[in-house]
Amino acid sequence: MRKNLGTQPALFPMPVVIVAAYGADGSVCAMNAAWAQICDMDKIALFIDKDHKTTKNIYETRAFTVSIADVPNMAPADFFGIATGNKMPDKFERSGCHAVKSEFVNAPVITEFPVALECEFAEEIDTPNIHAVVGKIVNVSAEESVVGDKDKILPEKVNALIFDQYRNGYFAVGEKVGQAWNAGAGLMKETGK
Ligand SMILES: Cc1cc2nc3c(=O)[nH]c(=O)nc-3n(C[C@H](O)[C@H](O)[C@H](O)COP(=O)(O)O)c2cc1C
Numbered sequence: 001m002r003k004n005l006g007t008q009p010a011l012f013p014m015p016v017v018i019v020a021a022y023g024a025d026g027s028v029c030a031m032n033a034a035w036a037q038i039c040d041m042d043k044i045a046l047f048i049d050k051d052h053k054t055t056k057n058i059y060e061t062r063a064f065t066v067s068i069a070d071v072p073n074m075a076p077a078d079f080f081g082i083a084t085g086n087k088m089p090d091k092f093e094r095s096g097c098h099a100v101k102s103e104f105v106n107a108p109v110i111t112e113f114p115v116a117l118e119c120e121f122a123e124e125i126d127t128p129n130i131h132a133v134v135g136k137i138v139n140v141s142a143e144e145s146v147v148g149d150k151d152k153i154l155p156e157k158v159n160a161l162i163f164d165q166y167r168n169g170y171f172a173v174g175e176k177v178g179q180a181w182n183a184g185a186g187l188m189k190e191t192g193k
Contacts, residue, residue, distance in 0.1 A: 009165055016069040016161040016170065018080055019046055020092075020099065020108045021057035028092040028099050028108045029053045032081025034163040036066065039134065044117060046133045050126075053085030058133055062121040063105040066135070067113035070159045071172050073097075076112065077161065078170075104139040114143045114158050 020030035031054040035047035044066055048055050058064045069077035076095040085091045092099070099108035102118045109116045119135030146157040155173060162171040 012164060012166065013162040013171070014165055016077060016163045017046075018067040018069050018077055018110060018113060019048065019054050019058075019064055020067065020110055021054055021064040022061045022106060022108060023053075023057045024060045027085075027089070029057050029085035030080045030092055030095070030097070030108075030110060031055075031084075032069070032077055033066075034165070042137050043122065044119060044135050044137060045125075046135070047131065048133055050131060051086070053091075055133065057085075058121055059124075061106050063102075063107040064119050064121065064133075064135060065102060065105070065107045065109050066117040066119060067110050068115040068158055069161045070114055071161055071170075072159065073112050074161060074170055102139070102141075109141060114146045115153060116141050 014034040015036055017033050017036045018030050019033050019036075020028060022028060031048070031052050033046055033048055037045050039045040046066070050056075054064075076097050079095050080091075083091045083094070088094065098111045100111060101107075102109050102116075104118045105120050107118065109118065117135075117137050118139040118141065119137050122134045122136040125132040125134065142153055146154055148154045156176065158173075160173050162173060163169075164171055
């Protein structure tokens with residue numbers, strides 16, 4: 001038997017990313033976002049509130065980074081989602097994290113997180129149904145320890161956090177169980193029907 005659970009944002013898994021941007025004064029702000037998605041080979045969409053300090057920074061400096069939050073840095077990652085730079089000007093310093101300027105865009109790369117997508121602001125989508133900030137990914141930087149052959153990022157080394165929207169849990173990534181574009185290939189064979 002299936003149960004009907006009504007309307008809810010029931011997708012799982014959701015990512016945990018940390019969006020970071022400089023303000024006009026050069027200060028760093030960063031926020032936690034689970035509603036984020038790659039939307040083209042070189043684009044990412046962030047479904048983030050306009051009033052967040054980080055969002056305002058993005059509009060001011062027109063660049064941002066998106067870091068994959070990992071298990072060892074769960075505490076600062078969560079703090080970035082609890083505190084707001086609108087009320088806590090030293091939010092980033094209090095997190096204990098550190099940042100260096102991206103070589104490619106005018107945005108901070110948080111050195112504690114293993115992978116960062118470095119983005120130029122591409123567009124804001126603001127309709128009655130959606131508020132999104134779209135970024136053009138101009139570079140991805142990653143700790144060498146999570147990069148394998150042919151510069152492919154190794155998910156098993158990234159130790160990414162997953163967000164559980166049902167009960168606000170953070171989960172860790174499990175093991176690899178198959179190969180995409182291959183696990184279903186057997187079903188492509190002629191059935192004779
Ligand atoms: C797990 C988690 C996921 C979140 N995801 C989002 C999100 O996708 N979009 C959003 O606008 N806010 C999201 N938030 C809330 C912001 O991170 C939070 O409001 C933060 O204080 C904004 O910081 P800022 O004002 O310093 O930029 C999330 C918070 C947590 C803890």
